[in-house]
Amino acid sequence: MMEEKLENWVILLDCTKSMSNEDFQPNRFQTALSGLKLFFENKYKAFQKIRASIIIFSTKVSIISEFTDDIPSLISLIRLISKKKFKKQYIPEGSSFIMDNALSKAIDILAQQIQNISGFKNCILLISDNDNIEISEKNQDKIMGLKISLNIITFSQEKKIIVENHHFKFQHFNTKQAFLDGMKNLASLDKKEKNKAQNFSELIEQKKKKHDFMEEIALSLRNPSSEELIKFKKKSNKIHCQICSSKISPIKKYSLYNTGRLCSHCGTPMHLHCAGLWALKSSEHKNLFRCPYCYSLLKIPVAILNGLNINTKKKESLVSKKLYVKMITIKPEKLKQKTQDCLKCFNPIRAPHSQNVFQCSNCKAYFHKKCLEEMYKIDKKCLNCGGLIV
Numbered sequence: 382m383m384e385e386k387l388e389n390w391v392i393l394l395d396c397t398k399s400m401s402n403e404d405f406q407p408n409r410f411q412t413a414l415s416g417l418k419l420f421f422e423n424k425y426k427a428f429q430k431i432r433a434s435i436i437i438f439s440t441k442v443s444i445i446s447e448f449t450d451d452i453p454s455l456i457s458l459i460r461l462i463s464k465k466k467f468k469k470q471y472i473p474e475g476s477s478f479i480m481d482n483a484l485s486k487a488i489d490i491l492a493q494q495i496q497n498i499s500g501f502k503n504c505i506l507l508i509s510d511n512d513n514i515e516i517s518e519k520n521q522d523k524i525m526g527l528k529i530s531l532n533i534i535t536f537s538q539e540k541k542i543i544v545e546n547h548h549f550k551f552q553h554f555n556t557k558q559a560f561l562d563g564m565k566n567l568a569s570l571d572k573k574e575k576n577k578a579q580n581f582s583e584l585i586e587q588k589k590k591k592h593d594f595m596e597e598i599a600l601s602l603r604n605p606s607s608e609e610l611i612k613f614k615k616k617s618n619k620i621h622c623q624i625c626s627s628k629i630s631p632i633k634k635y636s637l638y639n640t641g642r643l644c645s646h647c648g649t650p651m652h653l654h655c656a657g658l659w660a661l662k663s664s665e666h667k668n669l670f671r672c673p674y675c676y677s678l679l680k681i682p683v684a685i686l687n688g689l690n691i692n693t694k695k696k697e698s699l700v701s702k703k704l705y706v707k708m709i710t711i712k713p714e715k716l717k718q719k720t721q722d723c724l725k726c727f728n729p730i731r732a733p734h735s736q737n738v739f740q741c742s743n744c745k746a747y748f749h750k751k752c753l754e755e756m757y758k759i760d761k762k763c764l765n766c767g768g769l770i771v
């Protein structure tokens with residue numbers, strides 16, 4: 382599949398004092414650079430579409446190349462660095478603290494990429510002469526939650542015992558040639574590696590339930606500003622939803638004035654329910670989807686998806702048409718963190734709200750008290766999922 386060939390790589394290169402050691406000729410740092418050069422050359426030869434960024438860490442963490450898909454230039458840059466004399470950095474040996482900081486930086490860079498561009502496999506390659514890799518719980522969770530593939534390659538002459546059950550792809554080499562071959566092999570994932578990767582994704586599945594970092598980095602859909610609302614209301618306007626291509630949503634016939642929301646990144650308008658359907662069809666998990674225009678990772682309220690799901694199941698007679706729901710009182714303080722939209726009037730329920738708010742026990746939609754009373758007068762049904770209010 383094409384998608385497998387799109388990759389983002391953040392390279393983390395150890396540049397601490399011990400890397401000037403000359404047991405690997407001419408020294409460890411230059412050996413690492415030669416390996417890196419081989420890695421990129423082989424990736425490039427295989428016509429794999431990759432984008433990469435290089436970070437070095439010593440006493441501090443510095444980005445030496447921002448994300449680029451110009452791999453030949455990146456290779457020239459590596460050649461250029463390796464010609465310079467290795468500057469001895471003064472840092473206590475075996476400081477895993479700075480390594481973890483560098484890892485945080487790499488994760489942040491990738492998180493930004495994941496937020497803006499879809500379809501890439503996201504990888505980190507850590508090259509070090511230090512086998513004592515300690516990754517903080519926080520970084521481990523983020524790597525799992527964002528489905529980042531972490532490859533650690535270490536080299537030193539001592540034979541090290543590699544920790545079993547390591548969560549990440551971890552390889553140690555004790556000769557220069559073995560290291561260079563290892564870097565070359567990494568550029569072309571073989572079938573064996575793919576099997577390993579599958580076990581890795583099982584692990585991710587387990588952790589994902591606990592920490593949903595994809596959801597954390599996704600942007601919320603934006604409510605229109607008052608000026609935008611006026612534009613939405615004007616009959617003469619040509620603005621339409623970028624998903625259904627019309628002004629009136631095919632689902633429940635809402636207008637943009639009612640349920641129009643915008644991509645927080647590029648301002649593309651869409652109906653809330655059209656975005657919901659888009660999210661249900663998308664390969665991103667749960668309530669996440671990509672903006673149809675700029676591909677930013679967006680999220681929509683889970684209640685919208687619940688409502689859409691229940692309604693399709695009802696149509697296919699998978700659930701009983703007579704569904705009973707309760708409206709649960711939510712104390713205003715409980716809404717403190719987020720601004721929720723009332724799914725009757727589609728206006729935000731801003732916290733702290735003076736009046737109690739109600740939530741449907743079935744689809745988890747929130748409603749203003751006034752809006753619930755109106756629904757009760759009409760047909761005693763939850764407007765979002767259609768359940769009969771008891």
Ligand SMILES: [Zn+2]
Nearest residue numbers: 622625652655
């Ligand atoms: Zn629409």
Ligand SMILES: [Zn+2]
Nearest residue numbers: 644647672675
């Ligand atoms: Zn957008």
Ligand SMILES: [Zn+2]
Nearest residue numbers: 723726749752
């Ligand atoms: Zn309302």
Ligand SMILES: [Zn+2]
Nearest residue numbers: 741744763766
């Ligand atoms: Zn409901």
